[in-house]
Amino acid sequence: MPPCPFCARIAAGEIVLAADRAVALADAYPVAPGHTLVVPRACVADLFELPPEDRRAVWDLVDEVVAHLRQRLAPDGFNVGVNVGAAAGQTVTHAHVHVVPRRRGDVPDPRGGVRWVIPDKARYWRS
Numbered sequence: 001m002p003p004c005p006f007c008a009r010i011a012a013g014e015i016v017l018a019a020d021r022a023v024a025l026a027d028a029y030p031v032a033p034g035h036t037l038v039v040p041r042a043c044v045a046d047l048f049e050l051p052p053e054d055r056r057a058v059w060d061l062v063d064e065v066v067a068h069l070r071q072r073l074a075p076d077g078f079n080v081g082v083n084v085g086a087a088a089g090q091t092v093t094h095a096h097v098h099v100v101p102r103r104r105g106d107v108p109d110p111r112g113g114v115r116w117v118i119p120d121k122a123r124y125w126r127s
Contacts, residue, residue: 006039006094017064021057024065027098034073034101038062039094047082047095058097065099075101081114089117 009015009025016036017024027035038061040047040054047055066078079100083090102110112122 004043004094005092006037006096007043010039010041017061017068019057019061019064021054022061024061024068024099032100032102032106034069034075036065036069036099038065038097038099043094045090045093045095046084047097048084050095058095062097062099069099069101073101076104077102077110079113 005028006025010023014025015023016026021042022038022040025037025039027037038058040050040058042050042054044050044054047058050058062080066080069075069078079098079102081098081100082096083098084095111125115122115124
């Protein structure tokens with residue numbers, strides 16, 4: 001099995017923000033400027049299998065990342081998301097939370113937000 005890319009980046013010091021149990025990394029394939037990943041230091045695939053203190057540390061760091069991005073980029077909004085398991089689109093088997101800054105007009109119609117993971121369900125307002 002190849003080495004974990006997040007563990008390698010943590011070891012290399014590619015950290016945007018850090019806490020004892022979690023770190024923030026710039027997304028290697030950002031969908032928007034400032035797209036950041038919040039990653040527990042423990043290399044566990046499923047966010048919900050982390051010990052409670054690690055899960056809390058991840059969510060506390062999400063708050064810090066949002067504050068950091070608000071100050072640095074002044075976005076108009078955020079998408080915050082987690083993919084747990086291959087069926088949900090998780091491709092790196094190290095738990096992580098995506099924090100994606102958004103801007104008005106970055107897509108023609110942002111309504112539905114994360115619902116677009118299943119496109120047929122996204123436009124619920126037209127049902």
